[in-house]
Amino acid sequence: MCLAFPMKIINKDGHSATVEAGGVSREISLRLIEDAGVGDYVLVHAGFAIETIDEHEAQETLKLMEQIALLQEDDEIR
Amino acid sequence: MKFVDEFRNVDVARELSGKIEQTMAHLGRPVCLMEVCGTHTMSIYRHGIKTILPSSIKLLSGPGCPVCVTPNSYLDQAIAFSRLDDVIVTTFGDMLNVPGSSATLAGERAAGHDIRTVYSPLDALALAQRNPDKKVIFLAVGFETTSPTIAGTLLESQELSISNFFVSCAHKLIPPAMKLLVQDPELQIDGFICPAHVSAIIGSDAYEFLARDYGIPCVITGFEPLDILQGIWMLLQQILNSSPRVETQYSRVVKKKGNTTALRLLAEVFEKTDAAWRGLGIVPESGLSLAKGYKRFDAGSVFQIACEEEREHPGCRCGEVIKGKREPETCGLFRIVCTPLAPVGPCMVSPEGTCAAHYKYGTD
Numbered sequence: 034m035c036l037a038f039p040m041k042i043i044n045k046d047g048h049s050a051t052v053e054a055g056g057v058s059r060e061i062s063l064r065l066i067e068d069a070g071v072g073d074y075v076l077v078h079a080g081f082a083i084e085t086i087d088e089h090e091a092q093e094t095l096k097l098m099e100q101i102a103l104l105q106e107d108d109e110i111r
Numbered sequence: 112m113k114f115v116d117e118f119r120n121v122d123v124a125r126e127l128s129g130k131i132e133q134t135m136a137h138l139g140r141p142v143c144l145m146e147v148c149g150t151h152t153m154s155i156y157r158h159g160i161k162t163i164l165p166s167s168i169k170l171l172s173g174p175g176c177p178v179c180v181t182p183n184s185y186l187d188q189a190i191a192f193s194r195l196d197d198v199i200v201t202t203f204g205d206m207l208n209v210p211g212s213s214a215t216l217a218g219e220r221a222a223g224h225d226i227r228t229v230y231s232p233l234d235a236l237a238l239a240q241r242n243p244d245k246k247v248i249f250l251a252v253g254f255e256t257t258s259p260t261i262a263g264t265l266l267e268s269q270e271l272s273i274s275n276f277f278v279s280c281a282h283k284l285i286p287p288a289m290k291l292l293v294q295d296p297e298l299q300i301d302g303f304i305c306p307a308h309v310s311a312i313i314g315s316d317a318y319e320f321l322a323r324d325y326g327i328p329c330v331i332t333g334f335e336p337l338d339i340l341q342g343i344w345m346l347l348q349q350i351l352n353s354s355p356r357v358e359t360q361y362s363r364v365v366k367k368k369g370n371t372t373a374l375r376l377l378a379e380v381f382e383k384t385d386a387a388w389r390g391l392g393i394v395p396e397s398g399l400s401l402a403k404g405y406k407r408f409d410a411g412s413v414f415q416i417a418c419e420e421e422r423e424h425p426g427c428r429c430g431e432v433i434k435g436k437r438e439p440e441t442c443g444l445f446r447i448v449c450t451p452l453a454p455v456g457p458c459m460v461s462p463e464g465t466c467a468a469h470y471k472y473g474t475d
Contacts, residue, residue, distance in 0.1 A: 034149060034150075034176065034177050034178065034203065034205065034252075034253055034254070034256075034257060034461075034463060035148055035149070035150045035253075035254060035256040035257070035306060035307070035308040035309060036150050036308075036334075037256070037308050037311075039113065039114040039115060054113075062233060062260075062263055062267075064263040064266070064267070064372075064376075065259050065260070065263060065370060065372055065373045065376065066370065066372060066373075067372050074112075074113075074114060076308065076311065076364060078256055078257065078260065078308060079203075079230065079231045079232065079257060079260045080230060080231025080232070080233045080234065080260065081231070081233075081259070081260040081263055083256065083259065083260075083308065083311055083312065083370065083373065084311040084312075084364050084365075084370055086114055086363050086364055087362070087363045087364070088112055088363075090362045090363040091112060091114055091117070091363040092112075093362070094338075094341070094360070094361075094362060094363060095117060095118075097341070098123050098126075098127065098337055098341055099123070101126070101127060101130055101341065101344060102123060102126030102127065102130065104130060
C-alpha cells in the first residue's frame with residue numbers, strides 16, 4: 034500500500050500540480066511538500082506528492098554501490 | 112535520471128550479492144532480517160532477491176501490510192456502513208476482498224450497495240462534492256505514508272465547506288509495532304530493513320530507539336532491487352562490526368527529520384491512540400484517531416450502527432504470519448482452501464500480503 038511512483042512536475046498551480054511519468058500524466062496535490070517546483074521529481078502516493086527526490090543523493094547512492102562492488106575482501110573486515 | 116531503471120542494473124546486483132556472500136562467510140553464522148513493509152515483501156519476491164542470497168540469510172516479513180493488520184471488526188463496521196441508506200463507501204482497492212466476519216465489501220457491492228474504489232482520498236472527496244444528497248465515507252487505512260494524504264484531504268474538505276464527507280479511521284504507526292516485535296523473546300531479529308516511504312514521512316530519527324535501547328541494526332532501504340541488496344549489505348556490516356545504528360540507504364528521499372510539513376499536518380488532524388492489530392492485539396499508542404477539531408469527520412461517531420460479533424476462521428494463521436512466527440506454507444489452509452481467488456485471511460487478499468507473495472512467487 035505504500036507504493037509511490039517517481040513523477041516529474043510539469044505544471045504547478047498553488048497546491049495542485051500536473052505530474053508526468055512514462056507518458057502518463059495526472060493532477061496531484063502538493064499540500065505535503067511546500068517547496069517542490071516545475072522540473073522536480075516527486076514521489077506520488079494516493080494523489081499526493083509525499084517527498085521530493087534528491088538527484089544528487091541518488092547519484093551518490095549509485096556511486097556507493099559501485100564502490101562496494103570494488104571492495105577487496107580485506108577491506109570489508111576492517 | 113528517472114530513479115527506477117538505474118536501480119535495477121543486473122551487473123551491479125550480481126556484484127552486490129557476491130559481496131553479501133563474502134560478508135556472510137566472514138560472519139560465520141546465520142542471520143535473520145525482517146522487513147516491515149509490504150512493498151518490500153513484494154519487491155523481494157518480484158525481483159527474486161531471495162534466490163540470489165546465501166541460504167544463511169533468512170528474510171522475514173513483518174506486520175507491514177496495512178490491510179493484513181486491520182482487524183475483522185473494522186471490516187464489519189465498514190460493511191455495516193455500506194448497508195445504510197444514502198451512504199457511499201469509498202476505499203482503496205485492496206480492502207474490497209478482505210473477509211469480514213461473514214461478508215466482504217466486494218460481496219456487498221455485488222448485492223447492490225454503493226461501494227466504490229478510489230485511487231486517492233481526494234477522489235472520494237470529489238465524489239462527495241458531486242453527490243451532496245449522499246454521505247461519502249472513506250475507509251482510511253494505512254501507515255504513515257498514507258495518513259498524511261487523509262489529513263490533507265480533510266483540510267481540503269474544510270476549505271471547500273464539504274459537509275457530507277467522513278472517514279473511518281484505522282491508521283497505524285510502524286515504530287510501536289517494531290518495538291513490540293523486538294521485545295518478543297520468540298523472535299530473534301538481527302536487523303530491520305526499515306520501510307522506505309513510511310520513513311519519507313517520519314524520518315530516520317524515528318528508529319533511533321531500536322538501535323540505542325535494543326541494539327538492533329536498522330537500515331532504511333529503497334524498494335528497487337539494488338536498494339534492497341545494498342540495504343542488506345549495510346545491515347550485515349553493522350552486524351559484523353557489532354555496531355547497531357540507524358542508517359539510510361534510501362537517502363535520495365529520506366531525511367533525518369522526515370517530511371516536516373506532513374508531520375505538522377498529522378499532528379494537527381490526528382492524535383495517537385491505542386490500536387488493535389490483527390496478530391499483535393492492542394498495541395499502545397500505535398494508531399491514529401481524529402483530533403478534537405476534526406471529530407465531525409469521524410464516521411464511527413456520526414453513524415451509530417450495530418455490528419455483528421467479530422469472528423475469524425478457526426484455521427486462519429494470519430496473526431502468526433504477520434509476526435514472522437510462521438511461514439504461510441505451514442498454515443493448513445494455504446493453497447488448499449485459501450487462495451487469491453477465495454482468500455480466507457487478509458495476508459492472502461492483499462497483493463502485499465505475505466501469503467499472496469508466497470502463493471504467486473513460490474518459496475525459497
